[in-house]
């Protein structure tokens with residue numbers, strides 16, 4: 001069996017994973033913290049996290065694979081460097097690194113399925129099992145992947161809630177294979193190397209990171225996290241949190257960017273599918289604001305960005321344009337006041353209000369902004385958008 005584990009590791013690396021480690025399928029130690037986190041409503045609108053059946057399955061993997069005997073955990077590096085000028089140029093949007101290439105779910109899941117077939121074949125050839133059954137997960141089911149990663153010895157929970165690998169940092173996806181074949185587990189990662197560092201806590205622009213609790217578990221109020229606000233949240237972004245979003249239009253890497261372990265170890269992923277493309281590598285915000293349904297669909301059909309849908313994505317772009325606050329954004333935002341989606345119209349109104357606040361009515365472009373807001377207010381029939389238009393006219 002030891003030889004099978006060694007060959008499995010080799011096969012995983014050959015397939016393109018950076019690490020392959022194994023843990024036993026124990027009941028979760030982290031679930032108590034997870035339940036408290038849910039009780040405090042830190043998960044916001046992500047109701048799939050709080051469903052009792054999904055919490056129970058996170059606690060006990062046997063709810064997912066009844067006869068689970070071992071868990072394989074793999075890592076896949078996705079790091080992409082920023083282009084020159086990004087993220088410092090407020091006229092360009094920043095997309096989280098994991099979302100700059102193709103959707104990772106398909107790629108990783110496909111690779112895990114290949115690994116499972118290899119294991120099934122090899123275990124049969126070596127007369128270790130008749131048939132190996134397994135299930136592959138890549139953010140696709142109620143699995144506490146980071147806890148399994150820690151149990152398998154891959155790293156520790158950083159104060160930024162990421163799993164940090166002592167030789168790779170945290171820019172990697174985790175994939176999990178639940179197996180009905182018992183395999184020798186690797187030693188658990190027992191130490192914590194954050195020490196007195198608090199760079200991520202201090203850098204988070206929206207105050208989402210709350211430090212570690214009395215049991216050492218890192219706490220995040222997801223409702224304040226830019227990743228949640230720009231991807232998971234389907235409705236309006238709370239007004240008070242919009243300025244902190246800056247030019248992050250899909251996800252946020254700030255608490256990873258400042259982490260010294262990434263500063264030391266992050267290396268550009270060699271995976272062709274994860275490479276940035278012009279649409280995700282610091283795209284111009286003004287152009288994005290004009291995306292039609294068809295254009296959004298054709299640009300992002302194989303990208304994680306499709307998850308936000310056009311209306312959510314343009315909501316984020318409008319917020320970033322408001323944070324830029326430039327006169328150059330006015331024509332695109334004024335056109336967006338007529339968008340069929342109230343969500344887009346309302347955030348465009350907020351963005352114009354930010355520009356108005358900056359230039360003042362008599363200032364450069366101020367009349368044009370006020371005129372656009374007033375004109376739309378006269379025909380607007382959505383009460384929430386009306387409120388945003390009125391606030392925008394006051395420069396709020």
Ligand code: SF4
Pocket residue numbers: 160203204205206207208209220224225226227251252253254255256
């Ligand atoms: S992803 Fe961004 S907003 Fe979320 S916790 Fe990290 S720094 Fe804060």
Ligand code: SF4
Pocket residue numbers: 158159160161164193194195197198199200201255258259260261
């Ligand atoms: S930035 Fe510092 S505190 Fe935050 S996860 Fe990295 S090492 Fe830990």
